[in-house]
Amino acid sequence: MATTKKTTKTSPKKSTGRKLGRGLGSLIQVPVELSKSARKTESSVSSGSISVDEPGMEAGPENGASRQGIDEIRTDQISPNPRQPRETFDQEALDQLAGSIQSAGLMQPIVVRRTGGGFELIAGERRWRAARQIGLELIPAVIRDVSDQEAAELALIENLQREDLNPMERAMALRRLADEFSLTHEQIAKEVGLDRTTVSNLLRISDLDDTTAAALRVEQISLGHAKALLGCTDLKLRHVLLGNTVRNEWSVRQLESAVRDAMDPRTGPGTSTRKGGVSKSHVQALEKAIGDQIGTRVQITRGAKPGSGKMSLSFYSNDQFEGLCQRLGVSVDTDALE
Template identity: 40%
Template sequence: MAATKKKGLGRGLGQIGGGINAMIPQNPDIKNKEKDKENVSRETLINIDTIEPNKEQPREYFDEEGIIELSKSIKQYGIIQPLLLKKNGKIYNIIAGERRWRAAKLAGLKEVPAIIKDYTEEQTLAVALIENIQREDLNPIEEARAYKKLIEEFSLTQEELSNKVSKSRASITNTLRLLKLDERVQEMLVEGQISSGHARSLISIKDKEVQYMLALDVINKQLSVRDVEFLVKDLKNKEEKDADKKNNDPKN
């Protein structure tokens, strides 16, 4: 599993769309500092016990099996890409790399390589969200929430967001639509009980309870995406016929 994740490790944050600096608002105080203080970008070893997760971390679910696999890789090869941290008093908050940090702790490392950045809270949020989107570490619901937060926090249009995260506007629109699903259905998607295809087929059902019942059918009857599409189509046809019948009823 660790091998499948190496694809993401080869890409820096600067590779995202117009680059991370095009996304995050610049801190004028940092801008005016001397170069060596401005970047604070040299890799250094940090005591793992002084590092804490980012409260704004968009990932809500960490695959334990994947972290175990990554910890084995770290034991053998070490951490290939340093964590990105922000100093906060005597501790360091993770901007990017929580999965590596968790795996390193599991591997028994006392210190981890890190780069310290003097980001503002706003910059930290942007980097944390975009880094996860870039690496495709998020499940569809986490990704949708990350898009929503980026749009709201930075007043972006979907077109602007598309350029920043190197995703098509259609992809972003379709992902955001997943947030219209019943929360129970969203949880099924997060847990991998239903696929994104199943979930998208259910979005057009306005009744959340019906959405949920159909999602249960997907799990219990092992329905394919095509099966769900047919069921949804039949249901909508029935609703239209019932509506026509009601409109044509002389009693109304």
């Protein structure tokens, strides 16, 4: 059974409606000062990850703000939010936070909800992880009664407010809201406090293939690059263009131009023209990709007939020639070339 230890308790006023778009101030409406016993538990220092004040509001009974009750909860009774938008946690940053917790204590509680025989995180997973890392048994927490949808929205809002999610994490979090709770783009925008265009763009990014999504996730490409690559429906060609973008540090505009050329029905891949050719940028992208793979300059020339042509490999020494032959599975005597 879940157990808690009460350190501060007053009765908060009932909310007249959800204000998720206004941030996590709806969960913790005023700055929280922990009791002496709470500070003695070596709980975590404020990480600045939760906005604790309602915008334009000062604490006081006249404006409806009320001090929340804070409980001390066993860290081993808390489970992560399965809809947490953050996919990775930087270990070095966690180590630093853990050290801060150990030396300074925690002045900002985590936010949880009851579930089964324990609790599920809504906000503050980094603090919870850091607290467990240094062996804390108790952590200050505000317990809230929220639905699955509200918990997912609030977890997303906390991270959006800090602006430290990568675009792919933001996109997948919004996709889960749309799919699990059947929300429209307009509804999502209203709930999480984003404009509708941003929501639509991010939801579109969630349709990226795994290879391109991975490049966005590790910031090899920008959100603009990812949107441009979605315009290339041929996955093999998309990956060639992705590789070109990363290697040559293409701007979004350069990539958009390459995608337009590649997908042009008059010059796109596999489509003959009156000159018997394909998009120049497509050919150049293929030359670059093949050349990088085998380690030399490659030149592709289309033939007069559809599907025909030649590919030339350049070498600049006997050793390079021998290496190319070995890659092709051919054993040669380079002395014969002298």
